[in-house]
Amino acid sequence: MRVSDLQTPALLVERSLLEQNLATMSAALPGARLRPHVKAHKTTALARLQAAQGHRGFTCATIREVEGMAAAGLGDDLLLANEVLDARSLGAVVEGGARVTVAVDSAQTVDAAADGGVREVVVDVEVGLPRCGCDPAEAGRIADRARRRGLEVRGVMGYEGHLMLETERKAEQTEECMSRLLAAHADVGGDLVSAGGTGTYAVNTWATEIQAGSYALMDTAYAATGLPFGQALTVLARVVSVSSKGWAVADLGLKSLGMDHGNPTLPGMLVWFCSDEHTTFSAEDGSALPAVGDLLRAEPAHVDPTVALHERMHLVDGAGPDAEVLESWAVDLRGW
Amino acid sequence: MRVSDLQTPALLVERSLLEQNLATMSAALPGARLRPHVKAHKTTALARLQAAQGHRGFTCATIREVEGMAAAGLGDDLLLANEVLDARSLGAVVEGGARVTVAVDSAQTVDAAADGGVREVVVDVEVGLPRCGCDPAEAGRIADRARRRGLEVRGVMGYEGHLMLETERKAEQTEECMSRLLAAHADVGGDLVSAGGTGTYAVNTWATEIQAGSYALMDTAYAATGLPFGQALTVLARVVSVSSKGWAVADLGLKSLGMDHGNPTLPGMLVWFCSDEHTTFSAEDGSALPAVGDLLRAEPAHVDPTVALHERMHLVDGAGPDAEVLESWAVDLRGW
Numbered sequence: 001m002r003v004s005d006l007q008t009p010a011l012l013v014e015r016s017l018l019e020q021n022l023a024t025m026s027a028a029l030p031g032a033r034l035r036p037h038v039k040a041h042k043t044t045a046l047a048r049l050q051a052a053q054g055h056r057g058f059t060c061a062t063i064r065e066v067e068g069m070a071a072a073g074l075g076d077d078l079l080l081a082n083e084v085l086d087a088r089s090l091g092a093v094v095e096g097g098a099r100v101t102v103a104v105d106s107a108q109t110v111d112a113a114a115d116g117g118v119r120e121v122v123v124d125v126e127v128g129l130p131r132c133g134c135d136p137a138e139a140g141r142i143a144d145r146a147r148r149r150g151l152e153v154r155g156v157m158g159y160e161g162h163l164m165l166e167t168e169r170k171a172e173q174t175e176e177c178m179s180r181l182l183a184a185h186a187d188v189g190g191d192l193v194s195a196g197g198t199g200t201y202a203v204n205t206w207a208t209e210i211q212a213g214s215y216a217l218m219d220t221a222y223a224a225t226g227l228p229f230g231q232a233l234t235v236l237a238r239v240v241s242v243s244s245k246g247w248a249v250a251d252l253g254l255k256s257l258g259m260d261h262g263n264p265t266l267p268g269m270l271v272w273f274c275s276d277e278h279t280t281f282s283a284e285d286g287s288a289l290p291a292v293g294d295l296l297r298a299e300p301a302h303v304d305p306t307v308a309l310h311e312r313m314h315l316v317d318g319a320g321p322d323a324e325v326l327e328s329w330a331v332d333l334r335g336w
Numbered sequence: 337m338r339v340s341d342l343q344t345p346a347l348l349v350e351r352s353l354l355e356q357n358l359a360t361m362s363a364a365l366p367g368a369r370l371r372p373h374v375k376a377h378k379t380t381a382l383a384r385l386q387a388a389q390g391h392r393g394f395t396c397a398t399i400r401e402v403e404g405m406a407a408a409g410l411g412d413d414l415l416l417a418n419e420v421l422d423a424r425s426l427g428a429v430v431e432g433g434a435r436v437t438v439a440v441d442s443a444q445t446v447d448a449a450a451d452g453g454v455r456e457v458v459v460d461v462e463v464g465l466p467r468c469g470c471d472p473a474e475a476g477r478i479a480d481r482a483r484r485r486g487l488e489v490r491g492v493m494g495y496e497g498h499l500m501l502e503t504e505r506k507a508e509q510t511e512e513c514m515s516r517l518l519a520a521h522a523d524v525g526g527d528l529v530s531a532g533g534t535g536t537y538a539v540n541t542w543a544t545e546i547q548a549g550s551y552a553l554m555d556t557a558y559a560a561t562g563l564p565f566g567q568a569l570t571v572l573a574r575v576v577s578v579s580s581k582g583w584a585v586a587d588l589g590l591k592s593l594g595m596d597h598g599n600p601t602l603p604g605m606l607v608w609f610c611s612d613e614h615t616t617f618s619a620e621d622g623s624a625l626p627a628v629g630d631l632l633r634a635e636p637a638h639v640d641p642t643v644a645l646h647e648r649m650h651l652v653d654g655a656g657p658d659a660e661v662l663e664s665w666a667v668d669l670r671g672w
Contacts, residue, residue, distance in 0.1 A: 007399070007672050039612060061613045063343070082587075082613060083576040085629045105577055108628040130608065130616050132577040132585050161611065240419040241441055241468040249468050251418075254641040256672075260595040260610065272466065274596065275497065276375060276640045277397045277418060280466050292444040293421045304612045305590040308645060311671050335647050336343050336592075 091117020427453020594641025
């Protein structure tokens with residue numbers, strides 16, 4: 001099958017760039033130093049490539065991701081880096097033989113883990129991003145409660161998410177965040193200090209493991225920060241209409257693109273706006289407007305919510321419409 | 337099953353509001369005056385309720401929607417209000433006994449329709465929104481080409497999408513748009529003048545049929561314009577974390593909400609930001625922050641891309657956590 005045979009819109013993954021991204025990250029963070037986050041690609045076939053690079057532990061954001069990874073035989077060490085109030089589905093995964101650790105940041109989430117049959121937790125600590133995680137001063141008490149409930153406390157996690165797209169003073173700011181996490185760790189104990197992401201992987205030397213996900217496929221928001229990863233993911237679209245007034249329309253839009261970080265990039269083109277199934281654009285100076293029927297590859301601004309809109313991603317080799325589709329992978333970790 | 341038994345995040349549809357919305361629109365636009373657009377709900381179970389109100393023709397935005405509607409026995413008169421360059425799948429639906437009409441706005445899309453085995457088209461006319469559709473002056477030539485290719489030309493369509501959220505001079509602006517469509521219709525012929533949407537259904541008296549979709553479920557962007565439809569759709573979420581610093585976090589985010597029209601609304605709460613799986617918020621003056629484990633119902637800003645992120649929607653009766661889940665419908669028209 002060729003790229004031109006695909007029904008548009010469709011997620012494409014350029015093999016050489018994916019392989020290069022995986023190799024670059026594994027060289028920087030070998031083995032257990034990287035706990036790849038599957039929320040960015042939601043695809044067990046891609047997780048399998050990460051496991052083949054020597055990363056046996058994975059980070060998940062949803063119960064469905066934990067279930068899917070375990071079912072795919074990738075359940076050696078799954079960290080659900082998120083709070084849940086009903087952990088019975090996770091307990092069932094543990095019963096099935098996978099290792100599942102869940103984040104807790106309150107008495108209620110500790111109790112949910114214990115009641116649900118999960119055996120291992122990390123204490124989630126708020127390190128500067130106003131989201132989940134307890135205050136460092138509370139972490140010891142939460143760990144105590146977990147141990148009283150018979151749970152193994154493996155350590156702490158924190159996410160300096162507000163620094164991911166930061167380009168100024170990143171190392172210093174990361175250090176400030178991690179000082180909060182290390183203070184909590186001193187009270188909690190355990191082997192794990194799990195933190196970080198694609199934006200801080202190179203500067204976060206305090207965490208024992210980094211939860212990076214976006215590096216594998218990438219997006220234009222991360223690319224703008226100068227990371228050494230290539231734009232492996234694009235959304236294939238077809239030009240369906242060209243106006244005599246100077247604009248053209250491709251068949252990708254709000255239902256095939258995560259829009260929270262802004263419009264997609266069409267190289268050589270100026271994107272006007274996206275609607276449900278369409279993107280209207282004109283040509284930049286020096287570029288020609290494509291013709292009806294032409295294929296384009298749009299670079300999404302945010303990888304995670306883009307992938308979540310698609311059933312499949314297609315591994316391809318080459319940039320043209322005749323490029324071969326090597327494999328088609330189910331985005332099998334979607335949903336809840 | 338009760339609402340509190342659902343895995344969050346989950347789409348809820350309040351039965352009384354849905355029924356009221358369907359009845360209000362059907363009273364305004366009875367029978368063939370309304371051609372409900374399925375792109376806003378992507379759910380054949382909901383389309384069946386619209387058909388039961390007497391609307392036998394439907395509007396679709398994708399080939400998958402056409403295929404799914406036909407497979408569900410709702411294929412009496414399906415209009416794909418979008419351009420396609422490969423219509424073979426549509427031809428197969430026609431062969432299967434459904435009636436399929438496709439929009440064309442160029443020689444290439446006319447040829448694709450004819451080559452693909454579609455028998456009926458409408459000429460899509462640009463009426464002010466810079467998207468698909470030919471110039472009115474070109475419409476007659478496109479119709480001629482379609483007839484030469486053996487296609488039945490049923491009329492014209494146009495979409496004054498830029499007026500949907502407009503509140504000033506809506507009728508006058510709609511008239512300007514429709515004057516372009518009627519000029520094209522004079523050259524094209526046929527019975528259909530298909531246009532409009534939820535935002536202009538009450539003022540567009542020039543179209544023979546209105547392609548409204550959002551009215552059934554609604555969103556906060558449309559609600560702000562003062563339409564007589566209630567917010568039937570919400571996203572159920574659970575509070576997973578509450579900070580001692582005054583914010584709380586619920587388990588809905590960029591993967592369960594269309595974000596192009598902005599943040600969701602949490603009644604009584606001030607939404608700070610959404611990330612992939614989380615929404616951080618605080619309480620408005622006079623409201624109490626909910627507790628860990630509490631259920632919330634968020635009102636999405638844009639219905640169409642929100643629905644496209646979910647596998648199912650749940651019909652419920654009542655506002656509390658003990659409200660009964662009456663039916664769970666597959667969002668079976670997703671994808672491409």
